[in-house]
Each structure stands twice: as structure tokens, then as C-alpha cells.
Amino acid sequence: MPREEMEVAPPLEYLSILDEEGDLDQELEPDLDEEELVQMYRTMLRARRFDKLLLEWQRGGRIGTFAPVSGQEASQIGAMSAARDEDWFVPSFREIAAFLWRGGDPVDMTLYNAGWNEGVAIPEDARDFPISIPVASQLPLATGLAYAIRLRGEDDVAMTFFGDGATSEGDFHEALNFAGTFQLPVVFVCQNNQWAISVPRERQTASETLAQKGLAYGIPGIQVDGNDILAVRVAADEAVKRARAGDGPTLVECVTYRLKVHTTADDPSRYRDEEEVERWKERDPIPRFRRYLEKKGILDEGEADEMTDSVEEELGGVWEEAEERIETLGGPDVMFQHVYADLPPHLERQRKWFGTDEEENDNG
Amino acid sequence: MPQITYREALNQALAEEMERDETVFLMGEEVAEYDGAYKVSKGLLERFGSDRVVDSPISELGFAGLGVGAAMTGLRPVIEFMTFNFSILALDQVINSAAKLHYMSAGQFSVPMVFRGPTGAALQLSAQHSQACETWYVHSPGIKLVTPGTPADAKGLLKAAIRDDDPVAVMEGELLYNVKGEVPDPEEGDFIIPLGVADVKREGDHVSIITHGKMVHVALQAAGQLAKEGVDAEVVDLRSLRPLDVEAILRSVHKTNRAVYLEEGWPYVGIGAQIVALIQEEAFDYLDAPVLRVTQADIPMPYAKNLEKLAKPDAKRVVAACKRVLYQD
Numbered sequence: 001m002p003r004e005e006m007e008v009a010p011p012l013e014y015l016s017i018l019d020e021e022g023d024l025d026q027e028l029e030p031d032l033d034e035e036e037l038v039q040m041y042r043t044m045l046r047a048r049r050f051d052k053l054l055l056e057w058q059r060g061g062r063i064g065t066f067a068p069v070s071g072q073e074a075s076q077i078g079a080m081s082a083a084r085d086e087d088w089f090v091p092s093f094r095e096i097a098a099f100l101w102r103g104g105d106p107v108d109m110t111l112y113n114a115g116w117n118e119g120v121a122i123p124e125d126a127r128d129f130p131i132s133i134p135v136a137s138q139l140p141l142a143t144g145l146a147y148a149i150r151l152r153g154e155d156d157v158a159m160t161f162f163g164d165g166a167t168s169e170g171d172f173h174e175a176l177n178f179a180g181t182f183q184l185p186v187v188f189v190c191q192n193n194q195w196a197i198s199v200p201r202e203r204q205t206a207s208e209t210l211a212q213k214g215l216a217y218g219i220p221g222i223q224v225d226g227n228d229i230l231a232v233r234v235a236a237d238e239a240v241k242r243a244r245a246g247d248g249p250t251l252v253e254c255v256t257y258r259l260k261v262h263t264t265a266d267d268p269s270r271y272r273d274e275e276e277v278e279r280w281k282e283r284d285p286i287p288r289f290r291r292y293l294e295k296k297g298i299l300d301e302g303e304a305d306e307m308t309d310s311v312e313e314e315l316g317g318v319w320e321e322a323e324e325r326i327e328t329l330g331g332p333d334v335m336f337q338h339v340y341a342d343l344p345p346h347l348e349r350q351r352k353w354f355g356t357d358e359e360e361n362d363n364g
Numbered sequence: 365m366p367q368i369t370y371r372e373a374l375n376q377a378l379a380e381e382m383e384r385d386e387t388v389f390l391m392g393e394e395v396a397e398y399d400g401a402y403k404v405s406k407g408l409l410e411r412f413g414s415d416r417v418v419d420s421p422i423s424e425l426g427f428a429g430l431g432v433g434a435a436m437t438g439l440r441p442v443i444e445f446m447t448f449n450f451s452i453l454a455l456d457q458v459i460n461s462a463a464k465l466h467y468m469s470a471g472q473f474s475v476p477m478v479f480r481g482p483t484g485a486a487l488q489l490s491a492q493h494s495q496a497c498e499t500w501y502v503h504s505p506g507i508k509l510v511t512p513g514t515p516a517d518a519k520g521l522l523k524a525a526i527r528d529d530d531p532v533a534v535m536e537g538e539l540l541y542n543v544k545g546e547v548p549d550p551e552e553g554d555f556i557i558p559l560g561v562a563d564v565k566r567e568g569d570h571v572s573i574i575t576h577g578k579m580v581h582v583a584l585q586a587a588g589q590l591a592k593e594g595v596d597a598e599v600v601d602l603r604s605l606r607p608l609d610v611e612a613i614l615r616s617v618h619k620t621n622r623a624v625y626l627e628e629g630w631p632y633v634g635i636g637a638q639i640v641a642l643i644q645e646e647a648f649d650y651l652d653a654p655v656l657r658v659t660q661a662d663i664p665m666p667y668a669k670n671l672e673k674l675a676k677p678d679a680k681r682v683v684a685a686c687k688r689v690l691y692q693d
Contacts, residue, residue, distance in 0.1 A: 090433075117470040129436065130469035134460045140429020141436065141461060148434040151389065151415055171456075174426025181421055338471035339505050341529035344560075344607050347505075 009215040015235055016225040020283050022291025030234050034298050040081055040101075040229060041293055041304075044073040044286050045311045047097035050106050051260070053315060054096075054113060058264045062319070063113040069096040071227075071259035072191050074285030076161065077101050078232025079189045079252065082240045083159050088149075090129040090142040090160035094191075098161060102128055106315060110322035116329050117338070127156075136166035139175035139188070146184035146249075157243040159187040159236075165196025167210050173217075176251065180217035185243035187236065188214070188251045191226060193258035198271040214251030226254025227285040230292070257283070331355070365546040373515035373547050374404045374480075374536065377522040378442065380550065382412050385440060388526055389416040391427050392444030392481075401446045402482065402541050428454035428479065432461045432531075435477040440526055445481035448497035448535060455500065462531040463506030475531045480522065483511070483535035484578065484628045488672060491664035496629030498576075501533045502605045508532040508559055509605045513580035515545035517603055520557030528559060537578035560607035564616070568598035571686045572616040574639060575626040576602040579677065583626050586682035597686060605635060613639065614647050621652040622689040626682055631659040653689040658682050 017028045051070045057063045069076065076097035080089065089095075089102050099109060103126070112119025112131070120130045129145075132138035142160035149156050166172055167190060179186045190210050194201050207213060214221030220242070224231040232254055239250035257280035261268055268277075293299040299307070332355040336347050343351070368376070382388045389412075390405055396419040399406040409417040420427040424445060431441035445451040451458065462475050485494035502509045508530050512518040518536065525532035548555045565580055566587050573583040580601045587597040600616045602609060617623050623643055625636035636657035643655050661675040687693045 088437075117468055119470075120468070121470050121472055130465055130473060132461070134456055137429065137456060137461055140426050140457060141433035143426070144430035144433025144435075144441075145437050146433075147430055148437040148439045151434075151439065170425055170453075171429065174421075174423045175429070177421055177423060178426050178430055338467045338469075340508075341466065341474055346607070346610070 010220065012209060012212050012215070012221060012223065014223045015231045016228055017230040017234065018228045018288060018292055020288055022288055022295055024230065024292060028234065030230055030237065032233070036081070037293060037298055040077050041289055041299070042307055042311065043077050043097065043101050044229070044289065045308055046100050046315065047073045047077070048286060049311050049315050050100070050109075050318075051096060053318065054110070055260070055264065057110070057319060058113075063110065064115050065264050066113045067094040067263045068260040069094055071257045071280065071284070072193055073097045074229035074289065075189070075191045075226040075232055075254035075256045078229040079159065079161070079187070079236040079254070082233055082236035083157060086127065086156050087240070088127045088129065088142070088145055088156065088158040090138050090145070090158055091131055092135070092138055092162050092166070093131050093133050094163070095161050099128070102126070104128070106318045107321045107325065110318055111325055114322065114326055116326065118329060136162055136169035136171035138162070139166070139171050140178070142186050143175045143178045143184060146179065146186040147182065149185055150182075155244050157185045157187060157240050159189060159240070161189045161191060163196060164190065164192040164194065164201050164204055164210060165199065166190070167213060168204050176214065176217040176219055176249070179249040180219045183246070183248035185246070186249040187239040187243055188249060189236070190251065190253045191256055192253055193256050195258055195262065195268070195272065197262045197266060198268075209253060211251055211253035219249050219251050221251040221253065223253045223255060226256030227283045227288065229285060229289050256285075259284075366549055367544050368515055368547050369541065370515045370518050370536070370543045370545070371402065371404055371541040373519035374522055375406055375408070376547070376550060377519045377526070378405065378408060379411065380554075381523055381526045382408065382416060387438060388440045388442065389418065390442045390444060391418040391420050391431065393420055393422060393446050395419060395444050400444065402538065404541070405444070424450050424454040425457055428457040429461060431477050431479075432457055432465070432475055435475045435531070436465065436473045440476050440478075442478045442480060442526060445479060447493060447538070448481050448483040449493045449495050451479065451481070451497065452500070458501065458507065458531075459504045463504045466530070467506060474529050476529045477531050478522070478525045478534055479531070480525075480534035481536060482538040484537060485665055485672070485676060486538035488667060488669055490667040494665035494672070496627065496660070498535060498605060498629060498635055499633065501535075502635065506531070508607065509535065510559060510603060511535045511577035511605060512603065513537070513540070513577050513601055515543065516547045516555075517557060517563070517601075519547050520555050521559070521603065523554070524556050524559050527556075532559065535577060540578050543581075557603070560604045560609055562609035562612035563601045563603055564598060564612070565601045566597065566599040568596040568620065570596045570620055570622070571689055572598045572600055572620045572623040573626055573682060573686065574600045574602065574613060574616065574623055576605060576635065577628060579626045579628050582677060582679050583682060586679040586686065589679060589683050590686055595686060595690065595692075610642065610646070613642065617643055617647045618650050621650050623655045624658060624682065624685045624689060625655065626658045626677060628660060628677060630662050631657055632662055634659055653691065656685045656689055658685050
């Protein structure tokens, strides 16, 4: 009758490749081509710049509430870049950087944040899900689309993003349980950005890591330095490869930090110290990756600065373009579209009522 | 016409649609090996395999959401809730995902899926498992809801629901599964009942008993009793609560000038409240009496057999309500 230790899961790994100084562990360095590395860096810059613009537009009353991405660019682009175009991107509400990596148009996202669902319209062949706002609700969706992939006998992968707070939701547990039980091709990318609005990571769960939560569902978990784009990429590459091979899901915990507000309806100075923010700024993923690229001789200082300027210039006209499109939208016609696949008679009547050309009101 | 049970009718509908369209799959608790808690999926596992007839973990929110995700990629999932009472846990995925994502993706993603299972009380299942869940579903734009009361309606509506491009809830009745009725022979072609079309189950001139789901049988029973007293009641089965067959309701009220709404659920903001509002807005001048409602008592369902019976709507109360609108009480 023994009482002994059981080996129920593989030990959990932590991965970091590139430190804050831009020094790296060469043995762990992934073999990525220079063009892709530059593209990753440029997308990080675009995300950071676009975030700043969105915040200005929100403060100026031009767009509605949104959730800034600053600080989490490495987690999002490191993970998303491991997927191919045919794979599915299932975002929550903060995935601005991943959206840009997928080829998303900043004008579209501006439209969306100004309140127009047309902004989430994607090209016909794109495999990007619409933004999911209820926390963790996109995880079961990703599991379902992975189920569909398997049922169709395809080898695509679903990659879904969420935060540390989402791991406390039932959706997280039910989605991981399903994905584990059915060995579905999903990559769960948790961006542990330390804060769920005002609730710190420690108050979210007593687990030492979030990655270990996968183990209970028979899912490999790995914790990575989420501000190290190379580490995130390596972990995501492995996870995508595993999913594509039919060996099931992975939970990747990216340890990162939300440098700005939770959403524009939030004031973090009420619950966290500026010192903490400053400490994390030192670990900012963008300068870190820039140092790496410079040390590798992929970009020199001048080229890197030039890229920052060109990104600013590129995004300079986004608002004007969005505004032009907004002027073509609006009114009751748009409001009543897409409630159902076809406009039912009672909504046709309401459409007229909310318009200007009819006096009939009928809610039936 | 062959006589089959409500259960067999649903089974036929599932089998025919799964045969016709390989994107249709069934998922839920106990639906595969066990043939479903109420044996609706009998034989389907053997016929269509375990990828398309899928036993899920006990995880209503999980498989409701899984269905939405699969539907967004073009599959047509049929998600079985062992009872809609269990689906309360899944309502975030039903209301915030299934009913909203077509709208919030500007029409780019459809959610062609079915949620199905029994609603309402059976016998002594106590308060948490005896609830009529229609109002929770029908309240939200973006979703459709049908409530078949007979085997033929069960088959025709489920087939239409599976083919529909919007999410459709098909609420069945636990006490209906063994009820027999005529259903057209599958050999004679596809039998589909379009969503949003009511059915007059009994014609009459004196009073309209409007109802849905398994209460159709209570309404018919009441109409039978009224007939013995010289009252000719019309029974209008809405069959579909969203979209609603407004014309059918008004047509009947125009004819009888008196109406009673019968439903299994609670009165407070119930389905009847919507129908009464509609009738007074659209047919006020036709009414010879206020429209009354017959519902369950406004209490959690008692567990004790005698109290449960007392709390549920029955033919006797329907008869009394009809007499009242006829000023015969």
C-alpha cells in the first residue's frame, strides 16, 4: 500500500532567449530569416504608434472605448508570426499588434473603434475571427473552430489570445478541457500582463504560474518571457507544430506587462505604483528587440530610426481615411442589417420607424 | 400517413439532415453511446460515426461555445442540451456569441446552428429543472426559437432549423417524446415546416386560445371541454416564437374577438405579455374583452407531486379563462 509521489505531468518549462540588454542565448536562438525579423520589428513599431494614435483619438472624443496594446507587442507578434495565413486568429479585445501582423488595415480598426462593425470586415479569404469582448468567451469559439478543422480533415491551427484574468473564467476551463479531451489543434496564448483591470495577478489565482493550468487538462504548458519576442516565437512555433501534427493543444503563458490603461475607461494610477510601471518599461520588448537586430547587424541605428519615422508617416493619414469612410456609413439602414441573415418583417417595420420616412411603430 | 412518436420524428429529422448535409453534426451530453438522455439520437452514432455524433464532457458553456465557433466556419452544429434548464450556464455563449456575432462581424460570419432539447417541467424534477426557458432565449434579437408541440411539427421545424442560417433554439417537451402523431412518409419527399408560421390546431369562432409547445395539448383538451358547453374555441399554435406569425394571431382575434394566451412558463414578462401587447396594439378595436393569460404560478416549481400539479397551467384554468372572456363566469 504505497503512499508515493506520482508523475502526472511533464515538468513545466520557462523560456527566455533574449535579455533586456539584447543579449541572447545563442543555443536557443531561432533560425528566422532577416526579412521576417525586420517585419516583426516594424509591426511592433506600427502597433505601438497606432496605439498612441488611438489613445489620442479616444481622448479627443473621436472613437469609443478601446484596450491599448502597448507593452504586449512581443507576446502578440511572437505568437502570431508562428502561424501561417491559413491558420485562424481568434482575438479577444486587445490584439492590435496581432491584427496588424495578420495584415489588418489600421483604417478598419479605427472604424471599428469609432463604433462601426464594418471595421471588422476582413477580406474574403482571411481567417480572422471578429473581436470577442466578454472575457474568455473566444476560447470555446477557438475550440469549436479547431473541432471543425479536424472534422474537415484539414491541418490548420486555431490560435486564440486572452489575458491572465480570463484564466479564472469558466470558458477558459471548459475550452481547455474540450481541447485536451479531443486533442484539438488550438494554441492558447495567455498574455499574463499582471493586471485584470485593478486586480493583480496574485489575486486571480493561487497557482504559481498560469502555464501549469494546462497540465490539469492534459495540455502541455510553457511559460515564456512575453517581452522577449524570440522566446515567444519559439514556444509558439512548437505549439503550432504540435497542433498541426495532430498532437493537440498547448497553453503558452507570456509573462508581460500592460504599460497603459486596461481600457480607456480605466485609471491605473488608482491601483498600481508608477515605480512598477517604470520597472517594466526597462523590459520594454521594442528597444530590446531593436538592440538584438542592431547587434546582429540586421538594422543599423540610422535604419532603425528611419523605420520609426516611416511608420509614423504611414499611420499619419489613418484618421482622415477613416473619417471619409465613416461619412458613408450610418443611419437606420446599417443599424438593422445583420441582426439576422435576412431582415425579418418586424425589423423592416422598425427600420422605417427609426428612419424618417414612416410614422408606424410596430415592435411585433 | 404513418403514426410515429415525437422522439422518432426528431430522430428522423436529424438522420435525414445528417445524411443530406455532411456539415451537420450533433454534440451534447450522452448523445452518442447512450443515444441521448431521451433517446432522440438513437442509432445515429452507428450511422454517422463518433466525429459527427459526439459525447461531450459535462460542459454546457463549453459545447455551446464550441458549436458557435464551428458554425462560424460553416459547419451546422446541432447542440443538444439534456434540458434547456442546463443551458442557463451556457447563456453567455448563446446570447453574447451565437446571437451577436453575425451582427458584430457586419454580417461576415453566420452562426448556422441549432440548440435543442426539452424545456419546461416534466414530473417532480423540482424547481431548478422544471423551468420553461423560452423567454430567456426569445428576449434577445439575433436568435430564433421554435417550440414544436406535435411529431409532425417536431420533424418539420427541426429540419428547417438545421437549414437556417441563423442560430435557432428548438425547445421540445419532455412529456411529448412518447406522443404519437401523423408524420408524412420520408419516401414522399422532404417535409419542412418554415420558421415563423403558426398553425391553427382547431378552428373555432367564439374564443382564441393562443399557445405554443406542449401546451397545445392542454389547449385542445380545454377546447374539447368547452365544446361540450357549446363554446367553439379556436386553438392557435404559434410553433415559432421568433419569428412570430403576427398575421395568424390577428386573423384569429379578428374572427373571435376574444383571446386567452396559454403558456407553461411564468407570467411575469412571459411570452403571453408580448402577445397581449401585440393584440392590444394591433387589434384593440376588435376585442370584446380583455386578453387573459393562463400560466404557471409565479413561484419556483414545487417538488411535491400534488403541489406541482397545482402550480402548472391546466385545462380547467383555460376553460375558466375562456368563460371569463366570454362573460360566462
